[in-house]
Amino acid sequence: MSSTTCNIRVIARFRPLNDREKQMKENKNVLAFPDENSVVVEKNPPFTFDRVFPPESTQDEVFEYVEDTITDVLGGFNTTIFCYGQTGSGKSHTMFGSGDKSDTAGWGIIPRSNLLMFSTIDQQDQIGEISIKCSFLEIYMENIQDLLNPKKDPKTIKIRESKTLGIYVEGLEEEYVQDENDIMELIAIGESSRSVAKTNMNQKSSRSHSILIIQIEQKSPDGSVKRGKLNLVDLAGSEKVSKTGAEGQTLEEAKKINQSLSLLGNCIHALTDSKREHIPFRDSKLTRLLQDSLGGNTKTTLIITGSPHYSNVDETLSTLKFGSRAKTIKNTVKVNQQ
Ligand code: ADP
Numbered sequence: 469m470s471s472t473t474c475n476i477r478v479i480a481r482f483r484p485l486n487d488r489e490k491q492m493k494e495n496k497n498v499l500a501f502p503d504e505n506s507v508v509v510e511k512n513p514p515f516t517f518d519r520v521f522p523p524e525s526t527q528d529e530v531f532e533y534v535e536d537t538i539t540d541v542l543g544g545f546n547t548t549i550f551c552y553g554q555t556g557s558g559k560s561h562t563m564f565g566s567g568d569k570s571d572t573a574g575w576g577i578i579p580r581s582n583l584l585m586f587s588t589i590d591q592q593d594q595i596g597e598i599s600i601k602c603s604f605l606e607i608y609m610e611n612i613q614d615l616l617n618p619k620k621d622p623k624t625i626k627i628r629e630s631k632t633l634g635i636y637v638e639g640l641e642e643e644y645v646q647d648e649n650d651i652m653e654l655i656a657i658g659e660s661s662r663s664v665a666k667t668n669m670n671q672k673s674s675r676s677h678s679i680l681i682i683q684i685e686q687k688s689p690d691g692s693v694k695r696g697k698l699n700l701v702d703l704a705g706s707e708k709v710s711k712t713g714a715e716g717q718t719l720e721e722a723k724k725i726n727q728s729l730s731l732l733g734n735c736i737h738a739l740t741d742s743k744r745e746h747i748p749f750r751d752s753k754l755t756r757l758l759q760d761s762l763g764g765n766t767k768t769t770l771i772i773t774g775s776p777h778y779s780n781v782d783e784t785l786s787t788l789k790f791g792s793r794a795k796t797i798k799n800t801v802k803v804n805q806q
């Protein structure tokens with residue numbers, strides 16, 4: 469099967485000012501959007517991405533831009549969508565959605581992907597068999613927790629690598645699903661087991677990285693098998709502990725989160741430095757799990773998220789620099805067919 473090379477696709481999304489930011493006096497909004505591919509922060513040169521979504525953008529518009537991922541995964545590609553940004557910048561809003569679940573306009577990429585996947589399958593003239601299975605994990609304090617079976621001992625969950633499967637997680641619960649409601653139910657179960665704590669920045673700030681893994685296997689009547697994998701990743705946010713008021717356990721969690729994100733930054737640096745041969749993927753669980761998505765056999769979309777407010781300008785600039793680097797990473801992808 470022939471392979472092709474493609475860059476990581478990078479999208480920048482900015483949320484509206486929140487109530488706290490609106491109440492602060494000066495320099496409310498420090499962003500300008502000269503066109504749909506760039507964003508300007510104060511006097512800095514423009515940052516250019518595959519697409520930039522200003523604060524007024526809807527969940528619908530964002531999904532419309534990334535929905536080709538579903539065609540790709542059904543076509544037998546490995547695919548990843550992940551969000552990176554400061555705590556409270558809109559990562560979970562973008563991936564899961566926020567607000568009343570019955571209000572479908574607020575749905576994020578995960579429920580929309582799920583819906584589109586099953587409606588596309590229903591419309592296909594399905595010849596052969598299709599099976600879809602789901603796992604849902606979080607990385608909390610450098611341990612992998614099975615969100616579909618929270619009682620499972622993290623020590624029994626191992627990251628493995630094989631020629632045909634690439635990087636995969638052994639020991640996770642894998643649930644077969646028949647329709648979109650099955651996945652929604654699994655997500656609800658998983659979400660209720662996630663580690664969340666209150667910080668000043670974001671009341672429901674998530675303290676862990678989560679990955680929803682959907683694996684689709686399609687058997688044709690001629691016996692060939694096509695396998696696509698969709699990783700939907702909601703990272704925990706980087707945060708300045710001085711700003712969030714974290715202490716005790718919350719401080720320890722913040723340190724681990726910041727450490728794993730800085731190790732992710734190290735991998736991105738190494739990947740974009742032509743002189744570096746060793747990429748330190750094995751330095752953390754997160755980077756190891758994202759290894760195939762960064763320079764491997766995966767069509768990857770990175771969504772960087774930020775606040776438009778002056779008080780967050782340092783974090784926003786660092787997020788934009790992360791996105792600019794990631795944009796130059798090349799993945800070599802092929803359809804997984806046997
Ligand atoms: P993160 O996951 O990056 O820590 P969240 O997604 O939880 O941040 O967002 C923080 C708060 O901002 C939430 O209350 C969320 O509903 C709100 N928010 C984030 N992005 C948007 C957006 N694009 N439009 C409206 N509200 C948003």
Ligand code: MG
Nearest residue numbers: 559560673674
């Ligand atoms: Mg979050």
